[in-house]
Amino acid sequence: MIRVRNLHKSFHLHHQGGAELPVLEGVSLDVAPGECVVLDGASGAGKSTLLKCLYANYRATRGTVEVAGTELTTASDQALLELRRRKIGYVSQFLRAIPRVAAVDVVTEGMEDRTGAREAAEQLLLRLRIPIRLWSVPPATFSGGEQQRINIARTFIRRMPVVLLDEPTASLDAENRITVATLVNEAREAGAAIVGIFHDRTVRDAVATRVVDMGALH
């Protein structure tokens, strides 16, 4: 489902003296459906960069990145948008709050199939312990943890074959971390290929089918 070969990613900083900042230098990784790979390594090891390359948010400097049958490095913009619409879910570290859109609509808006969307959203919001009085409120005013749970809900509701998780539990309390771990496991058991970054050991141990050290990927 995910096949990365010899991936290099460096940042060329034109206004900082033209510095070349290599972050990934020849990474290879395979992730099969039903696997949950947790990326490990010190801060700065490139975990988040790799995840962003898998979402085509960062453009690879060299190498190949195949996700759900599409080679990201050569795909058209349209193919990438289509892939994100139908195949890849990505939970970023922070929710980019959309002004004036109610929480429940933020959760459902990426769904292709609208039938039962609202009920599914409400179930997820209940499981993630978002108080009912907040469902119709735009998440811009929510706490960090509430925003993050909306972010998680809007990805998991779409049941994508590939799920990428960038520290989804960082701002959550223990109870909600367990819920997120359960959601990850459910998605994996349903056949999703999952790659995530989790600093919390309990969550990591609960979800990982494989822990890979960034250093070992090179």
Place this chain on the structure above:
Amino acid sequence: MILQASHIEKSFGHRAAVAGVSFEIHEGEVLAVVGESGSGKSTLLNCVSGRLRPDAGTVSFRTRHEGVKDIFALGEAERRLLARTDWGFVHQSPEQGLRMEVSAGANVGERLMALGERHYGRIRACASDWLSRVEMDPARMDESPRAFSGGMRQRLQIARNLVTRPRLVFMDEPTSGLDVSVQAKLLDLLRSLTRELGLAAIIVTHDLAVARLLAHRMLVMKEGRVVEQGLTDQVLDDPQHPYTQLLVSSVLQP
């Protein structure tokens, strides 16, 4: 593909405003064109929307019924019809896009009349419906646009443009004339309308936050050329060109 621009060039005197720009846009896609003033982005928009004939290059548009047409090969009348039916154009200043001397309702309704609708009741009902969709009070439809605030005028201009159900809308800095507090409301409205109607849109803006919120893809222009293009989050999170890096690092994170 709904519109394809190839090798567009346009000079004013000795100055090349647009120096060879090509891009295409697909159905339902929102494309942002960013760059600072003088980068040629508004000239490009005027060229691809048929308002300004380029010195060189072609603009092809996929019409509803007659396949792909080169818009500058069309006669003036045909191009005007296209501009009133399949296209919308939202100007930065609502005063440019509205007829200030007729009522709000007439601003919306006359677009329908231009398409042959003659039934007064239907025109009025449709105008009223569109005023509500842009969150204006339909009870005020007989008032002059002059009676409305800047943000309301801009929403009226949007209603006037969308009432004919265009497939492609051109927007030139649609939010930049407004107070910040009003901008968010308009942006949200544009975002939900483009999604609901499956509209394709080309939005010229100098505001990267507008691009972030509305656009699937973006082009970055500098001195009449496209220096970088890609998915919106690629360009904003991983800018490659020196100019884009400068642009992105010069503003608070959008």
